Amino acid sequence: MKNEFNSEELLRRVTETKVSTGNERVRSITKRVVTDLFKTIEDFQVKPEEFWAAVQWLSRLGASGQAGLITAGLGFDRLLDILEDEADKRAGMASGTPRAIEGPLYIAGAPKSFYEARLDNGKMPGQLVVMEGVIRDTDGNPLSGALIDVWHANENGHYSHFDPSQEEYNLRRQITADQQGRYRFRSILPPGYAIPPNSPTAELFELLGRHGNRPAHIHFLISAAGRRALTTQVNIPGDTYIDDDFAFATRDGLVVTLETGASPAGYESLGIDGPFTRIRFDFKLQEAVNGEDAKHLGRYERAAG
Amino acid sequence: MKNEFNSEELLRRVTETKVSTGNERVRSITKRVVTDLFKTIEDFQVKPEEFWAAVQWLSRLGASGQAGLITAGLGFDRLLDILEDEADKRAGMASGTPRAIEGPLYIAGAPKSFYEARLDNGKMPGQLVVMEGVIRDTDGNPLSGALIDVWHANENGHYSHFDPSQEEYNLRRQITADQQGRYRFRSILPPGYAIPPNSPTAELFELLGRHGNRPAHIHFLISAAGRRALTTQVNIPGDTYIDDDFAFATRDGLVVTLETGASPAGYESLGIDGPFTRIRFDFKLQEAVNGEDAKHLGRYERAAG
Numbered sequence: 001m002k003n004e005f006n007s008e009e010l011l012r013r014v015t016e017t018k019v020s021t022g023n024e025r026v027r028s029i030t031k032r033v034v035t036d037l038f039k040t041i042e043d044f045q046v047k048p049e050e051f052w053a054a055v056q057w058l059s060r061l062g063a064s065g066q067a068g069l070i071t072a073g074l075g076f077d078r079l080l081d082i083l084e085d086e087a088d089k090r091a092g093m094a095s096g097t098p099r100a101i102e103g104p105l106y107i108a109g110a111p112k113s114f115y116e117a118r119l120d121n122g123k124m125p126g127q128l129v130v131m132e133g134v135i136r137d138t139d140g141n142p143l144s145g146a147l148i149d150v151w152h153a154n155e156n157g158h159y160s161h162f163d164p165s166q167e168e169y170n171l172r173r174q175i176t177a178d179q180q181g182r183y184r185f186r187s188i189l190p191p192g193y194a195i196p197p198n199s200p201t202a203e204l205f206e207l208l209g210r211h212g213n214r215p216a217h218i219h220f221l222i223s224a225a226g227r228r229a230l231t232t233q234v235n236i237p238g239d240t241y242i243d244d245d246f247a248f249a250t251r252d253g254l255v256v257t258l259e260t261g262a263s264p265a266g267y268e269s270l271g272i273d274g275p276f277t278r279i280r281f282d283f284k285l286q287e288a289v290n291g292e293d294a295k296h297l298g299r300y301e302r303a304a305g
Numbered sequence: 306m307k308n309e310f311n312s313e314e315l316l317r318r319v320t321e322t323k324v325s326t327g328n329e330r331v332r333s334i335t336k337r338v339v340t341d342l343f344k345t346i347e348d349f350q351v352k353p354e355e356f357w358a359a360v361q362w363l364s365r366l367g368a369s370g371q372a373g374l375i376t377a378g379l380g381f382d383r384l385l386d387i388l389e390d391e392a393d394k395r396a397g398m399a400s401g402t403p404r405a406i407e408g409p410l411y412i413a414g415a416p417k418s419f420y421e422a423r424l425d426n427g428k429m430p431g432q433l434v435v436m437e438g439v440i441r442d443t444d445g446n447p448l449s450g451a452l453i454d455v456w457h458a459n460e461n462g463h464y465s466h467f468d469p470s471q472e473e474y475n476l477r478r479q480i481t482a483d484q485q486g487r488y489r490f491r492s493i494l495p496p497g498y499a500i501p502p503n504s505p506t507a508e509l510f511e512l513l514g515r516h517g518n519r520p521a522h523i524h525f526l527i528s529a530a531g532r533r534a535l536t537t538q539v540n541i542p543g544d545t546y547i548d549d550d551f552a553f554a555t556r557d558g559l560v561v562t563l564e565t566g567a568s569p570a571g572y573e574s575l576g577i578d579g580p581f582t583r584i585r586f587d588f589k590l591q592e593a594v595n596g597e598d599a600k601h602l603g604r605y606e607r608a609a610g
Contacts, residue, residue, distance in 0.1 A: 002548055002557070003548060003555045003556050003557050004556065004557050005387075006387060006391075007384055007387050007388070010380050010383055010384060010387060010553060011380065013380070013553060014379055014380035014553070017515055017549075018513065018514035018515055019514060019515065019516045020514040021514050022511070022512050022513050022514025022515070023512040023513075023514075025349075026509075026512040026513060027512070027513055027514065028349070029345065029349055029351070030379075030509070030513060032345050032348075032349070033341075033342070033345060034379050034380065036338075036341040036342075036345070037338070037341075037381070038380070038381075038384060040334065040337050040338060040341070041381070041384060041385075041388070042388065043337075044330075044333070044334055044337070045388075046334070048385045048389070048604060048607070048608075049604075049607045049608045049610070050608075051376075051381065051385060051608075052373075052604045052605055052607065052608035053608040053609070055372050055373050055376055055608075056372075056373075056605060056608060056609075058363075058366075058367055058372045059367045059370060059372040059373070060367070061363075061367055062363055062364045062365070062366055062367010062368050062369075062372065063367050063368045064367075065364060067360050067361075067363045067364040067367065068357075068360050068361075068364070071356075071360055074319055074335075074339050075315050075316065075318070075319035075339065075343070076342070076343075076346070076356065078315055079312055079315060079343060079346060080346075080353045080356060082310075082311060082312050082315060083312070083346070083347065083350075084353070086311075204331075204335070206327070207327050207328040207331040207332070208323065208327045208328075208331060208332055208335060209323035209324060209325040209326050209327025209328075209332065210322055210323055210324060210327070211324045243307055243308060244322075248315060248318060248319070250308045251308050251309065252307070252308050252309050299353060299354075299357045300357055300361060302353070302354045302357065303353075303354045303355075303356075303357035303358040303360075303361060304358075304361075305354060305358075
């Protein structure tokens with residue numbers, strides 16, 4: 001009966017068989033995940049047709065590039081932020097501007113500019129906005145030469161690079177703060193948006209009875225010498241989903257204030273000649289702990305190590 | 306502090322938020338899987354860069370079409386068979402020929418023939434074989450008109466349809482058994498093979514320190530009126546990995562015997578004019594429990610309902 005065994009013996013073979021050392025951490029985590037899934041299948045008496053439907057869904061998910069989107073909807077992205085916040089607290093690290101999830105739509109290599117930038121191409125309908133502020137350390141000192149990557153959705157809730165209808169790097173810029181740590185950019189206030197319909201993510205969310213809406217937000221990746229790189233988002237106030245984000249990404253302290261009817265004086269270099277909406281927001285960066293955490297990298301660049 | 310919370314409250318929001326009923330089973334199983342993964346991430350203090358490396362791997366896995374291959378390597382396919390065997394035993398169902406995993410390489414629509422078929426195209430190097438036998442019920446009665454789908458790898462361990470170098474449906478046939486339930490086919494004994502190198506599956510297996518070899522085998526999907534469709538494999542004896550299959554699919558009672566030097570008399574219709582290797586193997590099909598389990602369907606067809 002050497003090839004006949006029960007699920008316990010099968011699990012032992014799956015998790016203990018080896019012909020070389022492998023990576024102990026990958027082995028341990030895989031063992032845990034497989035053990036949990038075996039138990040789930042047994043406890044729920046998952047039928048083969050259910051299992052294979054799930055595998056097909058996973059294939060579609062991977063092929064669609066949405067694996068890094070569904071993680072947000074299932075709370076994993078926020079979980080990682082919570083755990084990092086807790087680790088910082090235990091280490092007694094001063095907290096800067098709260099982290100918020102990166103999402104799957106950051107693209108490196110956006111056009112660079114100094115101090116100020118214009119994100120919109122002038123053809124986008126919506127409310128003209130200037131966001132401006134200072135990048136500081138946790139003591140409030142301005143960080144000269146800080147790097148600010150900013151990216152947000154267009155009027156349809158889509159991001160350039162992932163949306164072929166948009167120009168390359170539309171609504172994406174990398175700004176270098178001036179000597180006083182100041183930045184400013186002009187754009188159009190983005191709307192909230194929902195997960196793509198008819199997608200693997202939408203399929204699961206329908207079965208879960210959940211909505212897939214995200215409140216309006218603007219993404220940032222900010223770094224400066226000696227400071228820990230900060231990935232965050234600010235939220236536009238007034239959005240229906242601001243406290244009910246599909247991705248659980250809204251954070252206290254990251255909902256901006258809109259100052260309508262700001263005077264154009266001093267904003268001519270951004271092509272502004274009438275009243276506009278102003279957002280003032282300073283970012284505070286924590287101290288870097290090691291060289292790695294200071295690097296200006298998106299999550300996948302960081303993972304590729 | 307309405308948007309600041311710990312991982313426990315996050316998990317509650319992820320698993321309990323809903324705007325419509327959804328599917329209770331999908332909700333429950335998802336809740337279990339997400340809860341387990343949250344706990345794994347916390348227990349192992351999974352770092353963001355580790356998490357995102359895993360998500361990228363999952364994306365590559367999905368995109369490569371290997372989600373249904375890694376399940377075999379992690380034991381899930383065999384687990385489903387073990388659970389079905391146990392359910393049959395509890396229900397007092399007579400066991401027929403043991404099930405074995407389907408694997409990800411079944412393709413419907415193979416060329417049909419009556420009683421006998423030639424699978425090889427005459428250009429394939431290797432040991433000429435005829436496999437023959439009778440499809441029976443669990444009382445030993447022959448099942449006239451049973452349908453036998455047979456498929457196996459070529460001399461390089463690759464399958465037609467997935468390997469563009471092969472003709473369509475090479476080494477795949479659907480045979481209808483004759484009135485005595487008999488079938489026979491001619492082919493070349495396939496070799497064992499390994500998971501594709503430089504693939505997401507190979508990547509994980511290297512980290513796990515596991516080999517990715519499968520012993521030589523031939524796949525079957527067999528059905529007959531009133532009988533439960535049987536998905537199985539037979540193993541060729543003598544393979545190094547016969548008791549150490551990457552997919553844990555070898556089963557007692559499914560290792561065939563090779564009769565070398567069989568006489569060609571009576572095998573002329575298969576183009577045989579000299580000694581060959583014969584495999585004699587009868588399959589026994591269990592009674593069908595409902596209409597569904599009698600259907601002649603691959604696992605993904607079954608999952609699609």
